[in-house]
Amino acid sequence: MDGHMRGPNWLLTTTLLCCALTAGSEARTLDEQRLAALLEETRAEMKMPGLRAAVRLPDGRIVRAATGLADKEAGTPLDNDIAMPGGSTGKTFVAALTMLLVEDGTLSLDDPASKWLGDRPWYARLPNPADIRLRHLLSHSAGISDYPGTFRYNLHSVWRAIRRGGIRFTPEELIGFALNKKPLNAPGEGYRYTDVGYLVLGRLIESATGRTYYDLLTERILEPHGLQDIVLQDRSVLPVAPGYMMGARNLRDDGTMKIDPSSEWTGGGLALTPTDLVRFHAALAAGEIVRPESLEQMLEGGWHNPATPGEHYGFSLFVHDHGDAWSHGGLWPGYRTHVTHNTRAATTIAAQTNRDGRVDMGAVVTRIASALD
Incomplete structure (x- = not known):
């Protein structure tokens, strides 16, 4: 959910970040x-x-370092x-698995996409159903709208919170x-960031392989690269630090999240x-996750806006400086990454906080980059 800032501030922040990282790069330490x-x-x-x-x-x-509280109470x-x-x-993991x-x-x-999903009763009701290709789902260029913030989604979320005591959706419902x-x-x-497109991608992966996404991810990426401590969001109770949604604690006394994290699935999931993230992205850059030519496709794919040369969204990577740098952000209610x-x-560099709201984590990472000697 909420992959990144999407307006002019995003471009400014990432430009400053690239400058901070590359200045005197031969002696970067901290x-x-x-x-x-x-x-x-x-x-x-x-x-x-x-x-x-x-x-x-x-x-x-x-x-690495941590400061402040995991649990305020x-x-x-x-x-x-x-x-x-x-x-x-988590979308970058989905894209990497797809490239494998x-x-x-x-x-x-x-x-x-119809090759793998054409028999699903909902598929023909997507926009552009006959013309969507796998590469369009990967790069948010399929023309599919998103669900967060829509009136129907908010209405259904409130209803479920009242009726069930929590908010949970299946991929098909989203x-x-x-x-x-x-x-x-x-x-x-064109480009329009959409979690829905990545849920469609998740169903496509499972249809093509006959396997569950989480099983494939564990087998092909997490276990081979020593990332097995990453927690799969496949249940409502997770071994995680509490988060604070607009200041309110997001965990109940029994440990369940008020918004079920299993709903996110291949939208993140x-x-x-931060240690997991820097290890994964460094391995991705080194050609250890996917082949170098696959990484090149991840960086070059997607719609290139003529107004922002050198800056675009590839396959689940926000690409900067003509491919010399990339980034991704993440929001789940109570957390930013x-x-x-x-x-x-x-x-x-990766950073996380256990609060949401108007927190610019890209600016946090830029500060860290600027502090490197």
Whole structure:
């Protein structure tokens, strides 16, 4: 949910970040004490319960620090190891898994989505059903609208909270909020960020393989790359730090989330740490997750806006500086996350907080990048 800032502020923040990371990149370093001090200053200024970050340096070392509280009511300090929902940062894992399926011939980027989903009763009610290709779902260029913030979604959420005591949707129910609507653009000819498109992609992956998304992700990416501590959001009770939705605690006394995290699925669907994120993105950059040519497609794919040369959304990567850097943000109610990688600086930075609202995590990462010697 909420992959990134989507207006002019996004471009300004990412431009500043790229400049901060590449300046003097041959000697980039940072120690835990300095990182912790910077995080504490930032946390207090931005009024966060807790804030933490991890930085992977050019020599491969990971520097990490955490400050503030994981649980305000219990007074529990935030640490580096407890998971938090990463929101849309999980979409990059979906894209990487998709590219692995392209590499082994299971899928093609030019596959019509109808090849795998045409028999689903809801598929023909999507916009552009005959023209959507796999690459369009990966790059948010299929012309599909989103569900967060729509009147129907908000109304249904309130009803479910009252009727069931919690909010939970199946992927098909969330896809339903985008059905019978006019296309936002012709496939491949525009960009509109949409969680619904990634839920459609998740169903396509499962149809093509006959496997569940989480089983494939665990087998193909998490276990082979030592990321098995990442928590799959496949249930309502997760081993995560409490989050604060507009200041209110998002966990009930029995540990269930007020908004069921299993609803997010391939729109994100992973609870993790900044350390997990920098390890994954550094491995992605090194050609260890997907082949270098697949990474190139992830960076080059998508609609390129002539108004922002060198800046576009690829396959679940916000691409900056003509591909020399990328980033992704994430929101789940009660949490915000941001990760960025700079190839020229050989540096990866991720940060998380356990509050939502108007918190610019891209700016937090930029501060960290600026502090590198």
